[in-house]
Amino acid sequence: MTQEKAGLGEQALNKIAEVALSTQLDEVERLEVQVKTDPSKLAQGELESLTIDGNGLVMQEDLRMEKMEMQISSIAVNPWKALMGNIQLTQPAKGEAYIVFRESDINRAFNSEFLSEQMRNLNVHVDGKPVTIDTKRVDCHLLANGKIALDAEILLRQTGETKAVSFTTTPHVNADGRGVSLEDIQYPEGKDLSPELTQALMGKASEILNLRNFEMEGISLQIHQLDVEAGQLTLHAEANVTKFPSA
DSSP states (O other): OOHHHHHHHHHHHHHHHHHHHHTTOSEEEEEEEEEEOOHHHHHTTEEEEEEEEEEEEEEGGGEEEEEEEEEEEEEEBOHHHHHTTOOOBSSOEEEEEEEEEEHHHHHHHHTSHHHHHHTSSEEEEETTEEEEEEEEEEEEEEOTTSOEEEEEEEEETTTTEEEEEEEEEEEEEOTTSSSEEEEEEEOGGGOOOOHHHHHHHHHHHHHHTOGGGGOOTTEEEEEEEEEEETTEEEEEEEEEESSOOOO
16 A cells, blocks of 8 residues: 555544544534554554544534543554544543533533423422422632632522522542542631532532533543633643544
8 A cells, every 4th residue: 555545544634533422422622533654554453643622512412622632542443444534443542631611611501491491390498398490590600719600590499589609619539530529618708508409409510520421422531630720721641542432
């Protein structure tokens, strides 16, 4: 195989891989896949590397990533399938992933139709009494000190009263690396709130940041670092690939 043909082969794989990944997403602003290999390695069933680089990637349920980069090296593939443009792994591969969420992405998820539906008709206890609540609005703020501030309006159905909920919390990577938990709750000016209301809200926030929501077919992620700065949350994760998405 000439170098020119190898280049054409890489271009074809890149395009097919981009289409395959796009089928996993509801919206894509930009998505580039770059496969690197050479003819001798490909004949032995090895891709040197595979890089995924995208912006504005929206998963199902209106969950948006501002940016995602994934770098996977030394990928064992079926050489004949690869020559026909089909990336079929013959053994699992590992890589690194870098995901950025903007504050607006998290608010979009909180106020999406999917999550709004889940945040209605919640049964909790307030002042020791069972009540049914609807969460009317949630505003999330990513702070420069590494904390997350949550402000919400909650309707108590029994009384028709609307309560304002505000607190700050610190995100931590779960022990299994599969998501983010919110801990160290602090209320403004010592205004304690019903723990049940707070937990209900935090539970939904943790659901949004569950990595299962952002994984594609055959690609699982395990977080090893989390950074919060003003207006942005960044996850650094290990990517475990057992199967490449197919179109």
